[in-house]
Amino acid sequence: MSGLFDRDKWQEIFATLRKNKLRTFLTALGVFWGIFMLVFLLGMGKGLENGVYKDFGSNAKNIMWVWTNRTTLPYKGFKAGRIARLKLNDLEVLREKVEELDKIAPRSDIGQHPVVYKLNSGDYNIRGELTGMPEIEGFQITTGRYINEADIEHGKKTVVIGSTVRKELFGALNPVGEHITIRGVDFTVVGEFRPAQLKEWNRSDMEALVIPLTTMSRAFGRGENIDYMIVSAKPGYRVANMEPKIRRVLKEQKTIHPDDPQGIGGFNLEERFQQVQSLFIGIKGFLWFVGIGTLLAGIIGVSNIMLIIVKERTKEIGIRKALGATPNSIINLIITESVFITALSGYLGLIMGTFLIGLINYIMVSNNLEPENFYNPQVNITVGVVALMILVLSGVLAGFIPAMQAAKVNPVNALKDE
Amino acid sequence: MGTNRLHVLKGLDIDIESGSLVSIMGSSGSGKSTLLNILGILDDYDEGEYWLGDTLVDKNLSETEGARLRNRHIGFVFQSFNLLNFKTARENVALPLYYQKVPRKERAEIALEYLDQVGLAPWAEHYPNQLSGGQQQRVAIARALIGEPKVILADEPTGALDSKTSREVMEIFQKVNERGITTIIVTHEHDISKMTNHIIRLKDGVIENGLEHV
Numbered sequence: 001m002s003g004l005f006d007r008d009k010w011q012e013i014f015a016t017l018r019k020n021k022l023r024t025f026l027t028a029l030g031v032f033w034g035i036f037m038l039v040f041l042l043g044m045g046k047g048l049e050n051g052v053y054k055d056f057g058s059n060a061k062n063i064m065w066v067w068t069n070r071t072t073l074p075y076k077g078f079k080a081g082r083i084a085r086l087k088l089n090d091l092e093v094l095r096e097k098v099e100e101l102d103k104i105a106p107r108s109d110i111g112q113h114p115v116v117y118k119l120n121s122g123d124y125n126i127r128g129e130l131t132g133m134p135e136i137e138g139f140q141i142t143t144g145r146y147i148n149e150a151d152i153e154h155g156k157k158t159v160v161i162g163s164t165v166r167k168e169l170f171g172a173l174n175p176v177g178e179h180i181t182i183r184g185v186d187f188t189v190v191g192e193f194r195p196a197q198l199k200e201w202n203r204s205d206m207e208a209l210v211i212p213l214t215t216m217s218r219a220f221g222r223g224e225n226i227d228y229m230i231v232s233a234k235p236g237y238r239v240a241n242m243e244p245k246i247r248r249v250l251k252e253q254k255t256i257h258p259d260d261p262q263g264i265g266g267f268n269l270e271e272r273f274q275q276v277q278s279l280f281i282g283i284k285g286f287l288w289f290v291g292i293g294t295l296l297a298g299i300i301g302v303s304n305i306m307l308i309i310v311k312e313r314t315k316e317i318g319i320r321k322a323l324g325a326t327p328n329s330i331i332n333l334i335i336t337e338s339v340f341i342t343a344l345s346g347y348l349g350l351i352m353g354t355f356l357i358g359l360i361n362y363i364m365v366s367n368n369l370e371p372e373n374f375y376n377p378q379v380n381i382t383v384g385v386v387a388l389m390i391l392v393l394s395g396v397l398a399g400f401i402p403a404m405q406a407a408k409v410n411p412v413n414a415l416k417d418e
Numbered sequence: 419m420g421t422n423r424l425h426v427l428k429g430l431d432i433d434i435e436s437g438s439l440v441s442i443m444g445s446s447g448s449g450k451s452t453l454l455n456i457l458g459i460l461d462d463y464d465e466g467e468y469w470l471g472d473t474l475v476d477k478n479l480s481e482t483e484g485a486r487l488r489n490r491h492i493g494f495v496f497q498s499f500n501l502l503n504f505k506t507a508r509e510n511v512a513l514p515l516y517y518q519k520v521p522r523k524e525r526a527e528i529a530l531e532y533l534d535q536v537g538l539a540p541w542a543e544h545y546p547n548q549l550s551g552g553q554q555q556r557v558a559i560a561r562a563l564i565g566e567p568k569v570i571l572a573d574e575p576t577g578a579l580d581s582k583t584s585r586e587v588m589e590i591f592q593k594v595n596e597r598g599i600t601t602i603i604v605t606h607e608h609d610i611s612k613m614t615n616h617i618i619r620l621k622d623g624v625i626e627n628g629l630e631h632v
Binding site: 007015016019319321323324325326327411 | 461522
């Protein structure tokens with residue numbers, strides 16, 4: 001049978017390809033380049049995507065920030081321009097009225113204050129918090145522990161310090177159990193933290209000290225005030241849907257006009273995340289478009305060359321027909337040849353593209369290069385599989401017209417002696 | 419085919435007996451090539467019937483069926499040999515068996531036998547461009563014979579050969595014919611046609627003479 005593993009057929013194919021090395025090479029180059037570009041573009045696109053997604057850090061994706069700002073509408077006797085204050089009891093109200101709400105982590109920020117350890121001192125950002133912030137913000141506890149329930153309940157004078165604070169005050173010493181003074185008040189260090197993934201915008205977390213919110217209200221006279229809170233939605237709920245509800249409840253609580261666009265500020269990561277996501281769907285679509293276009297040019301090249309090959313081989317095809325070759329066996333021969341060229345050169349392109357992407361990644365990792373918005377370029381398995389499928393299919397397509405042409409060769413005309 | 423139908427052959431009625439050695443003669447334009455193409459099922463005919471042995475070769479035969487009949491029953495020999503350059507003598511001879519789906523190894527063995535019959539066994543692994551014209555034509559004859567056809571059709575088989583080689587090639591045809599294979603040779607050389615048993619003279623698409631004995 002003239003099946004796939006027919007040795008004679010392959011012998012024919014190799015003989016033809018060998019006979020026309022340059023032509024074969026140029027044809028193969030077109031497809032090689034097409035697949036190479038496709039894989040390379042998509043791999044780099046993935047790197048861009050990974051880089052941007054990495055910027056979201058290890059923050060839970062379904063969280064939002066809530067704060068208050070200046071109102072713009074007068075309401076129930078209050079003038080416009082008032083700034084309401086968030087209080088600790090607002091958390092209870094939100095928990096009660098917003099059912100999709102999962103965790104709330106409030107933060108009270110009293111700004112920079114002097115912190116002293118023995119002979120070392122510096123001005124650092126002082127924050128009051130409840131438990132739960134590390135999970136939501138994506139903090140890593142490098143030594144000791146974070147603020148816990150007991151600290152909060154008893155208003156203990158305990159403090160967790162950012163990594164930069166530890167470095168500047170303690171050097172290489174283990175800070176846990178040591179005593180420091182904040183604004184003249186004595187605190188015991190219980191742990192050290194830092195963002196799990198360091199970014200330009202969370203570097204300030206390294207220079208912060210966190211004490212229990214309850215301790216802060218007593219020691220520094222902040223009362224029940226909090227500056228902002230971070231809220232997460234329960235699994236299965238979307239924070240983007242929860243945001244209006246939270247605003248509504250808080251406006252009601254703070255006597256702010258329901259239609260006031262200001263008064264309660266909010267920022268949710270999901271919305272931005274989705275914007276970025278749709279941006280990347282667009283970019284990916286564009287990259288596929290460009291890649292497939294390049295590939296298509298390569299395929300048309302193969303088809304063209306195959307047509308020329310058929311023309312050149314008219315006589316040979318005529319001889320074969322005279323000797324009893326059926327039209328099907330001729331079609332089979334031409335298409336196999338076409339699939340062979342496209343599949344082999346495309347496969348090489350696939351390997352080279354993947355290799356180059358891997359090399360770039362390797363160089364970046366081994367040299368600790370972290371360019372902005374670019375991280376871990378990769379060729380995923382889907383791209384590889386789809387590319388291979390396109391290859392075989394395109395080989396068949398490229399061979400189809402020339403094969404039909406070959407099958408129509410008239411032996412009488414082909415064998416005419418010039 | 420084209421829109422302008424050209425009547426090349428104008429009503430031929432001829433019965434070539436199985437096992438005969440016949441030459442077809444005629445000047446160019448007499449229709450001898452067309453006749454040969456019809457006999458070889460390479461070309462269609464418009465009217466009439468063509469019986470190859472007891473098989474009717476229908477005028478609307480499918481290409482695939484035509485290929486099968488050619489493969490099984492007809493061996494071609496051409497003026498310009500028409501060997502495949504990238505194949506050895508042995509591979510060229512074996513080609514018709516490939517289309518009969520004979521296994522590779524068997525094909526190679528049989529091909530060597532047939533090359534031996536035309537005296538070219540030592541040249542089995544040579545490529546056509548390493549052989550003389552006469553040798554190439556003998557390879558082509560071996561290729562025509564390997565399928566054990568009913569008929570050998572030769573189109574000017576000596577046209578590209580000198581007279582000595584022509585004679586040698588004709589002797590091979592005579593030997594082939596002695597084995598009972600009908601052999602039809604198109605030629606315009608009298609020396610060649612004299613070496614056949616019957617001559618058909620074609621002129622302007624008609625037969626001048628019936629079946630003339632030599």
